[in-house]
Amino acid sequence: MSALLFSTRRDFLAHSLQSAGVLTIGFHLPSNVLAQTPAAKRTSLDFNEVDGYFSIHADGRITLYCGKVDLGQGIRIAIPQMAAEELGIDVAKIQMIDGDTALTPNQGPTAGSSGIMRGGVQIRQAAATARQALIAMAATQLNIPVDSLDAIDGEVRPIGGGKGIAFQDLIGHQQFKLKIDNKAKLRNPNTYRYVGQGLPRPDVPAKVTGTHVYIQDFSLPGMLHARVIRPQNVGSRLISVDESSIKGFGNARVVRIEDFLAVVADDEWDAQRASVALKTQWSKEKNLVGNTGVRDWMRKGPFESTETLMKKGDIQQGFSQSTQRIQASYYWPVQSHASMGPSCSVADLSDGQQAIVWSASQATHRLRGIIARLMGIPNEKVRVIYMDGAGCYGMNGHDDASLDAALISKAIGKPVRVQWTRQDEHQWDPKGPPQLIDIEGGISAEGKIAAWKTVMFIPKATAQLPNIPLLGPQSAGINQPMGISTGLISQNGNPPYSTPHVEVSANWLKDAPLRPSNIRAPGKVANCFAVESFTDELSHLVGVDPLEFRLQGLSDARGIEIIQRTAKLIDWEKRTTLVAKRSGTQLKGRGMAYMHYKGNETYVGVAMEVVVNTQTGVIQVKRLACAHDCGLIINPDGTKAQVEGNLLQTLSRTLHEEVKFDLSQVTSSNWVNYPILTFHEVPELLIDLINRPYEPPLGAGEAAATPIPAALANAVFDACGLRMRTAPFTPQQFKMDWSKI
Amino acid sequence: MPSYQLIVNGQIKTVQVSDPQQPLLYALRNSLGLTGAKYGCGLGQCGACTVHINGRASQSCVVSVSQAANKRITTIEGLGTPEKPHPIQAAFIAEQAAQCGYCANGMVMTCAALLSQKPNASLEDAKSALKNNLCRCGTHHRIEKAVMRAKDEIKTRRSA
Numbered sequence: 001m002s003a004l005l006f007s008t009r010r011d012f013l014a015h016s017l018q019s020a021g022v023l024t025i026g027f028h029l030p031s032n033v034l035a036q037t038p039a040a041k042r043t044s045l046d047f048n049e050v051d052g053y054f055s056i057h058a059d060g061r062i063t064l065y066c067g068k069v070d071l072g073q074g075i076r077i078a079i080p081q082m083a084a085e086e087l088g089i090d091v092a093k094i095q096m097i098d099g100d101t102a103l104t105p106n107q108g109p110t111a112g113s114s115g116i117m118r119g120g121v122q123i124r125q126a127a128a129t130a131r132q133a134l135i136a137m138a139a140t141q142l143n144i145p146v147d148s149l150d151a152i153d154g155e156v157r158p159i160g161g162g163k164g165i166a167f168q169d170l171i172g173h174q175q176f177k178l179k180i181d182n183k184a185k186l187r188n189p190n191t192y193r194y195v196g197q198g199l200p201r202p203d204v205p206a207k208v209t210g211t212h213v214y215i216q217d218f219s220l221p222g223m224l225h226a227r228v229i230r231p232q233n234v235g236s237r238l239i240s241v242d243e244s245s246i247k248g249f250g251n252a253r254v255v256r257i258e259d260f261l262a263v264v265a266d267d268e269w270d271a272q273r274a275s276v277a278l279k280t281q282w283s284k285e286k287n288l289v290g291n292t293g294v295r296d297w298m299r300k301g302p303f304e305s306t307e308t309l310m311k312k313g314d315i316q317q318g319f320s321q322s323t324q325r326i327q328a329s330y331y332w333p334v335q336s337h338a339s340m341g342p343s344c345s346v347a348d349l350s351d352g353q354q355a356i357v358w359s360a361s362q363a364t365h366r367l368r369g370i371i372a373r374l375m376g377i378p379n380e381k382v383r384v385i386y387m388d389g390a391g392c393y394g395m396n397g398h399d400d401a402s403l404d405a406a407l408i409s410k411a412i413g414k415p416v417r418v419q420w421t422r423q424d425e426h427q428w429d430p431k432g433p434p435q436l437i438d439i440e441g442g443i444s445a446e447g448k449i450a451a452w453k454t455v456m457f458i459p460k461a462t463a464q465l466p467n468i469p470l471l472g473p474q475s476a477g478i479n480q481p482m483g484i485s486t487g488l489i490s491q492n493g494n495p496p497y498s499t500p501h502v503e504v505s506a507n508w509l510k511d512a513p514l515r516p517s518n519i520r521a522p523g524k525v526a527n528c529f530a531v532e533s534f535t536d537e538l539s540h541l542v543g544v545d546p547l548e549f550r551l552q553g554l555s556d557a558r559g560i561e562i563i564q565r566t567a568k569l570i571d572w573e574k575r576t577t578l579v580a581k582r583s584g585t586q587l588k589g590r591g592m593a594y595m596h597y598k599g600n601e602t603y604v605g606v607a608m609e610v611v612v613n614t615q616t617g618v619i620q621v622k623r624l625a626c627a628h629d630c631g632l633i634i635n636p637d638g639t640k641a642q643v644e645g646n647l648l649q650t651l652s653r654t655l656h657e658e659v660k661f662d663l664s665q666v667t668s669s670n671w672v673n674y675p676i677l678t679f680h681e682v683p684e685l686l687i688d689l690i691n692r693p694y695e696p697p698l699g700a701g702e703a704a705a706t707p708i709p710a711a712l713a714n715a716v717f718d719a720c721g722l723r724m725r726t727a728p729f730t731p732q733q734f735k736m737d738w739s740k741i
Numbered sequence: 742m743p744s745y746q747l748i749v750n751g752q753i754k755t756v757q758v759s760d761p762q763q764p765l766l767y768a769l770r771n772s773l774g775l776t777g778a779k780y781g782c783g784l785g786q787c788g789a790c791t792v793h794i795n796g797r798a799s800q801s802c803v804v805s806v807s808q809a810a811n812k813r814i815t816t817i818e819g820l821g822t823p824e825k826p827h828p829i830q831a832a833f834i835a836e837q838a839a840q841c842g843y844c845a846n847g848m849v850m851t852c853a854a855l856l857s858q859k860p861n862a863s864l865e866d867a868k869s870a871l872k873n874n875l876c877r878c879g880t881h882h883r884i885e886k887a888v889m890r891a892k893d894e895i896k897t898r899r900s901a
Binding site for chain 2: 071072073074200201203204205206207208209210211212213214216217249250267268269270272273338339340341342388389390391419421422637638641644645646647648649652670671672676677678679680682685
C-alpha cells in the first residue's frame with residue numbers, strides 16, 4: 001500500500017502507471033486520466049502557486065487540481081469552465097481532480113458556499129497568471145509584443161492571424177514556478193466562450209448508470225468490513241461485551257478500544273448481523289434535555305456570554321418614539337443532515353506507520369491533519385483521498401466514519417471499510433443546532449420601522465476548535481480538544497430594511513443539546529425565518545402590502561430588483577388588511593421573503609402560494625418562485641440545480657424536520673420517524689436567475705435556502721390568519737397553533 | 742454454505758451465502774460486484790437499492806437472496822451504460838437529474854419499471870411510483886422532468 005502514499009504528484013502519477021493493478025480495484029481517481037497521462041512534472045501543492053493547480057501535458061490536455069470537492073453541486077464542470085476561459089483552451093481538454101490531499105492544494109473546506117466564490121476564483125486567477133506567462137513566452141519566441149497575442153484553443157496566437165504556439169510547446173516539461181499574480185488581467189466578460197454556458201456535469205452519466213464509484217462502493221484487496229456499535233445512550237460507558245454472542249457469523253470478531261466498540265468480518269453481511277447480535281452492557285445515562293425541553297433550556301442557559309452583534313442609533317429612543325410596538329419569538333429545531341447514504345469510509349493503517357484514508361469528507365485537507373494528530377502519525381504520512389458520498393450539507397458523519405475506520409485498521413493491521421447504518425446516521429451525525437430568536441419592533445407615526453431589537457439564544461462555537469470532537473476517538477479515549485462547532489449562525493439577524501435604531505444581540509449558550517456542526521446556510525435559515533416573518537408581522541400591523549413594505553425600506557438596487565422580480569414570478573396580488581382567523585377548510589395564501597446573504601453576498605427573493613387545510617393541518621405548497629442574484633453566473637444550469645436543491649431541501653426542513661430525542665438518546669432513527677419531503681409535496685418551481693457578468697461570482701449553495709421558512713409562514717398567515725413561529729410546520733404543530741387563536 | 746441461482750441482467754449467477762436471509766442487495770454489491778444499487782436504509786424506506794425482480798421495481802435491501810432465487814433480476818448496470826444509456830438514463834442525463842446522485846439508482850430503476858408497465862404514465866403516475874423514493878438534494882423537479890422526457894422519447898421511438 002505504500003505505493004499510494006506519495007508526497008508529490010510526479011511520483012504518484014509515475015508510479016500509478018506502473019502499478020495499475022492497485023488502481024483498478026474500484027479506485028476512483030481518474031484512472032482514465034492516469035492511464036493516458038505522461039507523468040506530470042509538477043510538484044507544488046502550494047495554493048498560492050500556479051503549479052499548485054495545473055499540469056499541462058505533452059498532448060495538450062490539462063489536469064486541474066482542485067482543493068475543493070464536488071459533492072454534487074457541479075464544480076467538476078464549473079471550475080474547469082472558469083479555468084478554460086482564462087487559459088484559453090477548450091473546457092473538454094481539462095480534467096479535474098478534487099480533494100486528494102496528495103495531489104491538490106489545501107483550499108480549505110468545501111463549505112460556506114465557497115466552492116466557486118473562493119476556490120474557483122483562486123483557480124481563475126491562477127489560470128489568468130498562467131495565460132499571462134504563456135503569452136510572454138510566446139512573445140519572446142515569436143518576437144511579437146504581448147499586446148498582439150492572445151491564448152485561444154490551447155495555443156498562443158497573434159491576434160491579427162498567423163501561426164501560434166501550443167501551450168505544451170511553450171511550457172514543455174517545465175513548471176511555471178510562479179506565484180498567483182492578483183494583477184493578472186481577467187478576460188472581459190463580453191468575450192466569454194465557456195463561462196455562462198450551461199455545460200453538463202461530467203459525473204452525471206456514470207451516476208445514472210450505476211458506474212460512478214462512491215465511497216460506499218470502494219474496496220481494497222484484503223479489506224475487512226466493519227460496523228461500529230455506538231453507545232446505547234449518549235455518553236454511556238461500555239461495561240461489558242460478550243464476544244461469544246457473535247460466534248457463527250462467519251469470522252466476525254470484536255474490536256474494542258476502551259469504549260469504542262466494533263465488529264469486523266470478511267463478509268459485510270456477517271459484520272452487519274454480528275453488530276446486531278452482539279450482547280453488550282452500557283452504563284445508563286441521562287445527559288440530554290430532550291427535544292421537547294430544548295426551548296426552555298435555551299432560554300435558561302447556562303450562558304457563556306451575552307454579546308451585542310450590531311448596534312445602530314439608540315434602541316431605547318427608537319422604542320420611545322414608536323407609536324406601535326410588537327414582539328415575537330421564533331424557534332428552529334435541531335435538524336439532521338439526513339444524508340441518503342449512511343456515512344462510510346475506507347482506511348488503511350495496516351503498517352501503523354502511515355495512513356491512507358478514502359473519505360467523502362467535505363474537508364479532506366482538514367481531516368488529514370485530524371487523522372495525523374489523533375492517530376499519532378506525521379502529517380506527511382497521511383493521505384486522504386476524496387470520493388463522492390451521499391450528499392452532505394455541511395458536515396455529516398463522513399469524518400467520524402473515517403476516524404472509525406482508521407482506529408479499527410490500526411488495531412487489526414488490515415484495511416477496513418466502515419459502513420454506518422441508517423440508525424447510526426440519523427442518531428449520530430452532527431446536528432444542525434437549535435435557535436431561539438426574540439424580536440421586538442416599533443413603528444413610527446409615519447408607519448415606518450423605527451426600532452428593531454433581535455435577541456438570539458444560540459450555542460457558542462468554541463474559538464479555535466481544530467475539529468468537531470469525533471465519536472470514535474472520543475470513545476477510544478484519545479485526547480482531542482473538546483468544544484462545539486456550529487458555523488456562523490449569528491449572521492442576518494438584523495433587518496435588511498432601513499431602520500434608524502437597531503440592536504442585535506446573542507445570548508451565547510455554553511453547550512448545544514446534541515453535538516452540532518454546520519448545516520446548510522448555518523443559522524441563516526432560522527434568522528431569516530425570524531427576521532422576514534417579523535417584517536411581515538410589521539407590515540400587517542401598519543396595513544401595508546408586504547411587498548410594498550419591503551420595497552419602501554430598501555435602497556440597495558440589486559435587492560429592490562430581486563424583490564420586484566420575485567413578485568412578478570408569482571403574479572403578486574396586493575394585500576393590505578390584517579388577516580383575521582379565517583373560516584373554511586382549504587384556504588389559499590401567498591407569502592414572500594427576502595435575503596441578502598451575510599449582508600454582502602447573494603441576493604434572493606422567494607415567494608410561494610400555499611393551500612392550508614385547517615382541519616388536517618396539512619400545508620401544501622403549490623407554486624414556489626425564486627429570483628436569485630449571485631453575481632456572475634459560471635454555469636446557469638448548475639446554478640439553477642443548486643437553487644432548486646436549496647428550495648426543496650429547505651421546504652423539507654421547514655415542513656417536516658425535527659430530530660427527536662429523549663433524555664438518553666436520539667429517537668429519530670430512520671425515514672419514518674424523521675420524514676423528509678416526498679414527490680407529492682413538490683410544488684411547481686419558478687426560478688429567475690439574474691446574471692451580472694461584471695460582478696464577482698458569489699455562492700449559490702446556501703442563500704436560496706434561507707427565505708423558505710419565512711415565505712412559508714407568511715403564506716400560511718395570508719391563507720388563514722395563523723402566524724406559525726415554531727418549526728417544523730407539521731400538521732400537529734399547525735393544529736396546536738390553530739387551536740390557540 | 743447454501744448457494745442460490747440468480748438470473749442477473751440475463752446471466753445465471755451462483756452466489757454462496759452464509760445466511761439465506763441475507764438481503765439481495767449485499768449479494769449484488771459484494772458477491773457480484775454490481776454496486777449500482779445503493780445501501781440507503783436497509784429498511785425498505787428510501788428506495789436507493791431498487792432493482793427489478795421479474796420486471797417489478799423492488800427494494801433489494803428487504804428481499805432475501807433465497808426469495809430472489811431463480812427470479813429475473815435487472816440492476817441499473819443491466820439497463821444501460823454511459824455509452825448506450827436506456828432512454829430513462831438518457832433523460833436523466835439530458836435533464837441533469839442528479840446532484841449527489843446517491844438516490845439516482847432508485848429513481849432510474851423505479852421510473853424504468855413505471856414506463857415499461859405504463860408507457861403513457863402521467864406526472865401524477867410518476868409521483869405515485871416514486872412515493873417510496875427519497876431524494877435529499879432536492880432534485881425532484883428534474884427527476885419529474887426526466888420521466889416525462891423519457892416517456893416522449895420512448896413513444897417517438899415506437900412510432901418511428
